[in-house]
Amino acid sequence: MNPHSLQTRNFKIFSSSFPSSPKRKKSVPPQSPPTTEATPSLPAQSVNAPVFVPKSSTPILSAATPSVQSVESPASGSNLTSPSRSNVHTGWTNPAEYDEGEDPFDPFSNYQYGNGYENGVDSVTQRLQTLGANGYDDPHGQHPFLPSEYPSPSIDYYQSASTFIPQPLNYHLYSNPIPEAFTHNYFISDAIREELQKRSETIHTAPVPGLGLPEELQGYHTLVPLEATAGDRRKLGNWYSSVYRAVNSTDGVTYALRRVEGYRLMNPAAFGPVEAWSRLKHPNVVQVREAFTSQAFNDNSLVVVYDYHPNAETLFNLHLKPKPPTLQNGRLQQSRDGSLVPERTLWSYIVQLASAIQAIHDAGLVVRVMDSTKILVTSKNRVRISSCCLIDILTYDARQSQDISLMQQEDLAYFGKLVFELCCGQVNAMANLAKALQTIDKNYSQDVKNVAMYLVKPSPHKSIRQLLDTMGSRVLLEMRETQNAVDRLEAELMSELENGRLVRLLTKMGFINERPEFGRSHRWSETGDRYIIKLFRDHVFHQVDENLDPVVNLTHVLTCLNKLDVGSDERMMLMARDEQSCLVVSYKDVKTCIESAYSELAKKPSVR
Numbered sequence: 110m111n112p113h114s115l116q117t118r119n120f121k122i123f124s125s126s127f128p129s130s131p132k133r134k135k136s137v138p139p140q141s142p143p144t145t146e147a148t149p150s151l152p153a154q155s156v157n158a159p160v161f162v163p164k165s166s167t168p169i170l171s172a173a174t175p176s177v178q179s180v181e182s183p184a185s186g187s188n189l190t191s192p193s194r195s196n197v198h199t200g201w202t203n204p205a206e207y208d209e210g211e212d213p214f215d216p217f218s219n220y221q222y223g224n225g226y227e228n229g230v231d232s233v234t235q236r237l238q239t240l241g242a243n244g245y246d247d248p249h250g251q252h253p254f255l256p257s258e259y260p261s262p263s264i265d266y267y268q269s270a271s272t273f274i275p276q277p278l279n280y281h282l283y284s285n286p287i288p289e290a291f292t293h294n295y296f297i298s299d300a301i302r303e304e305l306q307k308r309s310e311t312i313h314t315a316p317v318p319g320l321g322l323p324e325e326l327q328g329y330h331t332l333v334p335l336e337a338t339a340g341d342r343r344k345l346g347n348w349y350s351s352v353y354r355a356v357n358s359t360d361g362v363t364y365a366l367r368r369v370e371g372y373r374l375m376n377p378a379a380f381g382p383v384e385a386w387s388r389l390k391h392p393n394v395v396q397v398r399e400a401f402t403s404q405a406f407n408d409n410s411l412v413v414v415y416d417y418h419p420n421a422e423t424l425f426n427l428h429l430k431p432k433p434p435t436l437q438n439g440r441l442q443q444s445r446d447g448s449l450v451p452e453r454t455l456w457s458y459i460v461q462l463a464s465a466i467q468a469i470h471d472a473g474l475v476v477r478v479m480d481s482t483k484i485l486v487t488s489k490n491r492v493r494i495s496s497c498c499l500i501d502i503l504t505y506d507a508r509q510s511q512d513i514s515l516m517q518q519e520d521l522a523y524f525g526k527l528v529f530e531l532c533c534g535q536v537n538a539m540a541n542l543a544k545a546l547q548t549i550d551k552n553y554s555q556d557v558k559n560v561a562m563y564l565v566k567p568s569p570h571k572s573i574r575q576l577l578d579t580m581g582s583r584v585l586l587e588m589r590e591t592q593n594a595v596d597r598l599e600a601e602l603m604s605e606l607e608n609g610r611l612v613r614l615l616t617k618m619g620f621i622n623e624r625p626e627f628g629r630s631h632r633w634s635e636t637g638d639r640y641i642i643k644l645f646r647d648h649v650f651h652q653v654d655e656n657l658d659p660v661v662n663l664t665h666v667l668t669c670l671n672k673l674d675v676g677s678d679e680r681m682m683l684m685a686r687d688e689q690s691c692l693v694v695s696y697k698d699v700k701t702c703i704e705s706a707y708s709e710l711a712k713k714p715s716v717r
């Protein structure tokens with residue numbers, strides 16, 4: 110070290126007479142190759158060095174990540190249909206079931222949805238009375254557009270893809286171990302980070318090879334099915350439909366594409382509602398983006414594009430899918446205990462869905478898919494109505510003769526049916542209305558019962574606005590919760606914001622430190638002011654304790670970096686590696702050194 114070059118910058122220099130005893134607490138940075146001599150730069154041949162492939166990453170991973178067992182496989186993010194669903198809707202008969210003998214391209218040949226409405230209010234009242242008694246037109250309460258039974262796929266397509274085995278990810282690796290006291294102050298909470306990581310992982314999961322999906326579909330690529338494509342499949346009305354996620358080539362964003370097979374566009378005006386739906390923006394409606402027809406699947410398909418919400422679950426999967434029977438008193442029994450939706454959560458769903466329906470009705474539109482399998486749940490109780498617009502396109506011709514207000518009434522009836530189902534924890538709860546009411550009486554407040562009854566009771570004058578008016582206090586509560594959630598997220602964001610600053614700082618230091626190729630320049634040598642940056646790096650990261658063990662203290666690192674970032678006047682003592690001298694400098698001095706070194710470096714044409 111050349112003290113003179115440092116003196117010119119007004120730093121205090123102490124010729125040290127400290128004994129270099131290992132007992133001393135102050136930093137004794139580990140040895141590193143001397144850099145006073147100009148070290149030759151990276152040899153050219155090392156550029157072509159073979160890529161390092163660890164022999165076996167498994168033992169290392171498992172050693173470092175003992176909790177990895179509990180982490181769900183990323184493949185689960187694709188929302189596969191569970192085979193157990195096949196039991197759920199058996200017995201549902203779909204009035205609009207597609208018949209083998211009929212023209213497959215005549216979607217309305219068997220379509221029943223509008224029946225009973227042509228004669229006006231009387232027929233509606235009659236229909237709603239039927240609905241009040243047993244759910245829907247058919248004895249099992251089947252939604253006219255929803256499939257009659259759930260598939261029991263013979264093979265789980267992810268299991269069958271032996272080539273696709275994602276590595277388990279330790280979501281906490283980067284900050285492991287975090288000192289207890291700092292976990293919550295300096296880092297986004299583990300729960301949120303894990304959730305966001307999982308979403309990101311799902312978005313980036315590679316598609317399973319060999320599914321025969323188109324490489325490109327009207328500007329979308331990398332199609333990945335979100336449900337099983339093999340085995341029995343349920344129908345949506347008269348059609349088979351499937352959902353994929355795919356990346357848009359123009360904006361690089363991932364979207365959900367719902368494809369309806371065997372659809373032939375008879376009238377281009379059928380796409381009219383798409384514009385109205387894409388204008389509707391509501392936090393509880395899955396945003397409709399566009400719709401088109403395509404022959405890329407080797408048939409005539411209708412494709413409607415929606416926003417994609419990674420790892421979304423359906424309300425059905427979360428609350429209504431029957432759990433496997435458990436052994437009770439020596440007998441296998443279907444247990445419903447514990448699966449009931451808590452009242453607070455139920456109100457949150459009701460308020461969110463009511464708000465969505467109100468926005469839809471106010472825009473002159475109709476939901477038409479108010480069903481537990483078409484309502485997505487993300488994060489904590491956030492619900493969104495999905496598949497909007499689809500039925501409007503599919504039933505365009507039939508819709509011309511239907512009264513929109515009657516269809517909006519029907520939305521409310523389906524909403525009521527959904528509330529009953531959630532309260533009772535089973536689909537078709539309204540098939541036995543008396544029993545369903547008993548269950549509500551037992552488990553929920555009178556207010557819940559009133560709302561459910563209001564929705565299913567036939568009345569041509571009821572409206573979603575009226576319902577929201579009667580639930581004022583619940584809406585306020587939901588609003589309060591939402592604002593609390595926003596505050597919590599903002600606080601989390603603040604902590605990451607600070608970390609972003611520190612990452613930028615660390616990046617700059619990483620660019621500057623250890624540049625032997627510039628060793629001959631006096632500004633970059635051991636004698637230049639870059640030396641201070643190097644000593645500061647040692648001070649922050651390379652301290653050792655009295656036993657010469659590395660001090661791994663995140664608190665110390667964060668404190669130093671924060672002081673550096675603000676350019677604090679506080680002074681610190683930096684020790685040379687040979688312990689023969691030390692410098693007293695302020696954080697501000699170090700910051701100035703870093704800024705000037707970085708700007709000089711950034712000017713070099715080879716550094717970008």
Ligand SMILES: Nc1ncnc2c1ncn2[C@@H]1O[C@H](COP(=O)(O)OP(=O)(O)OP(=O)(O)O)[C@@H](O)[C@H]1O
Nearest residue numbers: 188335336343352365415416417418421422423482
């Ligand atoms: N916009 C979306 N974003 C993310 N995931 C979605 C989106 N739309 C649908 N999904 C997922 O795709 C999967 C299949 O959707 P679909 O509507 O077919 O549900 P389903 O429960 O399989 O009903 P069905 O059996 O009637 O097809 C569901 O698990 C759902 O979570």
